[in-house]
Amino acid sequence: MRFQVGDTVRVKGERRAGHVRTPSYIRGKTGLVSRVHGTFRNPEQLAYGQDGLPKVPLYYVSFDASEVWGGPPSADRVVVDIYEHWLEPVDKGRP
Numbered sequence: 001m002r003f004q005v006g007d008t009v010r011v012k013g014e015r016r017a018g019h020v021r022t023p024s025y026i027r028g029k030t031g032l033v034s035r036v037h038g039t040f041r042n043p044e045q046l047a048y049g050q051d052g053l054p055k056v057p058l059y060y061v062s063f064d065a066s067e068v069w070g071g072p073p074s075a076d077r078v079v080v081d082i083y084e085h086w087l088e089p090v091d092k093g094r095p
Helices: 065-069
Strands: 008-011 030-040 056-064 077-083 087-089
Touching: 008 056, 030 077, 056 065, 065 077
Parallel strands: none
Antiparallel strands: 008 030, 008 087, 030 056, 056 077
């Protein structure tokens, strides 16, 4: 697995046609890995009759609500399950 609990990640901002498991409102946003669910067959491939292998890690990623929806910082969080191929590491030394 590429990421661990506590890692800061960014959801790729890609636009892909067809069946995807990453909501458009979360793409390009930065969050924190809160849990690692394990590895599962890729549902984006399964939707098209493929075997979904190799299995892909699935992460529970928590976002500050203001990062997702805008507005002032708050204690509210948006939590989304996101497969690893949609995530990229965030270099904490860069904005």
